[in-house]
Amino acid sequence: MSLLVLTSDDVEAIICAFQSQNLQLIMAKVFSRFSLLEKKSYSDKSIDFLPDISMPERLSIATANHTALFMPARIGSHNPASLGDTAVKVVCVSKEGSSRGLPSSTLVINEETGSIKAIVNSRKLTAIRNAAGSLLSTCLMKCFQPQSIVAFGAGQQIEAHLDLHIQHFYSIKRCTIINRSRNNRALQLEKNIKTRFPHVECNLLAASSDSSDTARRTEALRSADLIICATSSATPLFSSDHVKTGTHIILIGSYTPQMQEVDGNLIRRALLSGTVLVDSKRDCLREAGELIGAGLTSKELTEIGDLIPTDLQGNIEMEKYEALMGGIPVEETPKDIERTFDGPVTIFKSVGLGIQDVAIASAVVEKALDQGKGISVAGYDRPASERGHISGAE
Missing domain, CATH: 3.30.1780.10 (ornithine cyclodeaminase, domain 1)
Incomplete structure (x- = not known):
């Protein structure tokens, strides 16, 4: 053998x-x-x-x-x-x-x-399988033709997420990487994204409060269609007030009740969309600090697997799945609406299976x-x- x-x-x-x-x-x-x-x-x-x-x-x-x-x-x-x-x-x-x-x-x-x-x-x-699951959530949550993406962190998780999302959505034109500092790893990630996707404007910003990048961070967040967080932060990375209505947020960093990448206000805005999407209700309510801190219950969560059409034997019904993933024709894509910062957003929280x-x-x-x-x-x-x-x- x-x-x-x-x-x-x-x-x-x-x-x-x-x-x-x-x-x-x-x-x-x-x-x-x-x-x-x-x-x-x-x-x-x-x-x-x-x-x-x-x-x-x-x-x-x-x-x-x-x-x-x-x-x-x-x-x-x-x-x-x-x-x-x-x-x-x-x-x-x-x-x-x-x-x-x-x-x-x-x-x-x-x-x-x-x-x-x-x-x-x-x-x-691990980064690839997480990124694939997150991309699945982005498509299922109907994030049509995103143009701007913001990522917190500069490790392999973020690199895999940016790579898959930019590959999949040709509409993405701007990418902002926000890291604690402009360290070598972050600079290399910025270089990699610029090399692989020359059509995308990519910028690296420092996250420290005394950084001159503060105004640029806020503007990047306010225009983001997608926000990806992959840090071990114990405090929210940004304010809900900086996230526009309709943004899709992916949270993959926290894995203990003490970690919290976003604030409770943003979690509650996701509930305006009807639910918070997760990989596992049981594990997220036990490990995800954001959801625990917001006091969410199992009934307020939806497992991503529940959105996949299957028959009673557990096989994916491919025709329905492909229709679900195919989105809607470009001419039917929702037109630009007035930008607001207190309306519904969508969130996918993953702790991994x-x-x-x-x-x-x-x-x-x-x-x-x-x-x-x-x-x-x-x-x-x-x-x-x-x-x-x-x-x-x-």
Whole structure:
């Protein structure tokens, strides 16, 4: 049994081969099956299919310099020819903090043999799967022809989000990156966006209160159609008064009750649209500081998976899905309206699901096998019966 090893360069090359629509569909399948499982757990009699999903609690082990996190998950298969996909992501979080990102690898298991099928460098995969889910939310919330995008942070999460959104929406003409300072990572991100998307005006602004960029930050926010936040801030990054009606806000940074990227007023403005969109009601009400601080209840949240059209067996109804994602004709796009700063906005809050890691890693492995990419280690798990007798030292 051979083992496939995918380096960070391999993964980056493979991811580039996916179109944004492909990545969105992968996440749509994940979210829809998760929400079906949640409904079934509440004895929803309308569902006669029980999704085969497993997401045990993550295991944390302290080492000398890091905290090692082990996150197993499994997605069973609809396809009788496939058993499903199981993976374990291992992430090491530096105790001192690091600007180099988090070392991360995913082990993908061959469900037929029980052997390790692949080891995938997943430094960027978490960011990619989060960005794909966020892009799905942007399309589902009908953010038509956005022209201006504002991003808080300068890490891999923000880079992946900007990359996918600008790829998908050709209408985006302005991009503003707001970071704590103009550090090397932020400057490199600004350079990358300008290089990849020369048609987009990209500006990097510092977030400190004494910065000369204060007026420019406010104006960027006031004109933003999309705002993406990926920080660990414990205080709101900006005032709700600076966000215009109709803006779509993506929140992926906070993961504890003490973290809060936006204020309660903005959360309540999202309720004017009818709901706040989340990946998991249960996890967001337990971990997302913004929603906890605003006192939201489960009834005020909608899981993104609930918006995906599926049949009672959990299969996405592709015709309805494609119509939903296709938006409306350009000539029917809502005309510019008077700019206000107290009306409805839309919000997507994500804390992440383990099965997203399984889905994206498995998709990358399958694409690598099709393209012949990666390093194949032959005989990695050859049983003793196939190796012949090995004599010991005499």
